[in-house]
Amino acid sequence: MFVYFDVQHIYYLPQYIPVIEKLSNRGHQCALVFYRSQEKQFIDICETFAVEHSIKAIWLEDKSNTLDFYQGVECDWVVFGNAFLDVDKLNNKSVLMQHGIGPKSCYYDVSNTTTTVRFVEGEHRLKRLKNLYPNGNFVDSGYAKLDPIINNSVEKVDLAGLGLDKNKPTLLYAPTFYPSSIECMSDDFPECFPDYNIIIKPHFFSLSKPRYKKQKSKIMRWQKYNNVYLTNESEFNLTPFLAVADIMLSDASSAIFEFAALDKPVVWCDFYKLRWNYRGIFSYRFKARLDEDINYFHKICQRAEQFSDVVSAVQLCASESEEFRFNRKKIIEQLAGKIDGNCADRIVNYLESYE
Known part of the structure; x- marks a missing residue:
């Protein structure tokens, strides 16, 4: 498989990283799609991250280029960390992995746009989303961001x-x-x-x-x-x-x-x-x-x-x-x-x- 991960903001990466590592370990190809319409220091951090993790990085100027880019590439999946309003126009299968599990209403609102699948966290959220969006496809996977802590593979902090x-x-x-x-x-x-x-x-x-x-x-x-x-x-x-x-x-x-x-x-x-x-x-x-x-x-x-x-x-x-x-x-x-x-x-x- 070839999977694109859409990175509107750098703080989407911690949720993506465990999934990218699993995909790579199973022989699948992954690429990160970044945007230049952010502060330079974050562009530098994203570039460094991609190099250090040996992940292909693609740069778009801003979100106005997103639809054209994904319509023009061949891949198996596109993973988003937030709502993408034109998701129904994509030729590819799409995933929503919301970048947080917090108490803001946007957690539920982002499923106004229907991806091929949305991975969610827990029975409570699964039930609410199914009631709100009965035509949506929701799968309770748990919160991948925490996997490295549970597996004791997270980077160690030296106090x-x-x-x-x-x-x-x-x-x-x-x-x-x-x-x-x-x-x-x-x-x-x-x-x-x-x-x-x-x-x-x-x-x-x-x-x-x-x-x-x-x-x-x-x-x-x-x-x-x-x-x-x-x-x-x-x-x-x-x-x-x-x-x-x-x-x-x-x-x-x-x-x-x-x-x-x-x-x-x-x-x-x-x-x-x-x-x-x-x-x-x-x-x-x-x-x-x-x-x-x-x-x-x-x-x-x-x-x-x-x-x-x-x-x-x-x-x-x-x-x-x-x-x-x-x-x-x-x-x-x-x-x-x-x-x-x-x-x-x-x-x-x-x-x-x-x-």
Whole structure:
């Protein structure tokens, strides 16, 4: 088989990588399709990634070229990490592997466009998608992004090499860009956790998009603390940091489900800096952006309604009951599917056997 992986954004790659590796190991050919309509530093990172992993890279100028390109090539499958509005015009079989499993409504909305198959995570999501789109083809494969952690093949993080103390527990703060908790966090946030290493892994947009410059300013302030490591742009893959961290702090992010799927404690920072057109009489826009799945956060996380609650929430993480952990595991099975390290195998098996 020949399979193209469409990479609109670099953060699609962690979901693709385990599947690409399985395909390659079985003798299939893969190619990555990148876009030059992004910041130069991300173009450089994508080029380096393709070279280091010996994967063919194809570059399009922007998304206006996507349809013409895929209509003009011969392949068995095209894999997308987000909705592609012209998917019904393709001559090739198509796959949707949504790049996140978070609580935003776009997780379900992207199936407005019908791919040949969409791989999903867990019975809960499978059932909802089938009800919403009865003509769609949905397969519960589990979340391939987590396979390397379960299989212990994920890149190892050397805490000492990051300037951190390997004898301290590690907090991972992994906020999304919108709606985000970053601007509501204290300027001296790292001072509240002197006995912890803190790894800050923000979304790319928080550091690269001008509209989020206030987020970047706060993040750069935190970086000055001795117990903090701020990931750089080339460290786009969250999974090595999920593996090394003991506790996660996050907000309306897919990362919460991902970390909880590893049976690790999470603090849900349920406080956000909202744009003026998402507040007051416009609050319906905020509610529309988030899906009802965010209600599961109450059952799998320690909730902080404001920054002043974060310290006590972290303390609660250290004393989670067996009952809480058991219930979290059952919920995660519904929301992330099987966490067995074989998700990519199930995906590749399906692609190989499809007729």
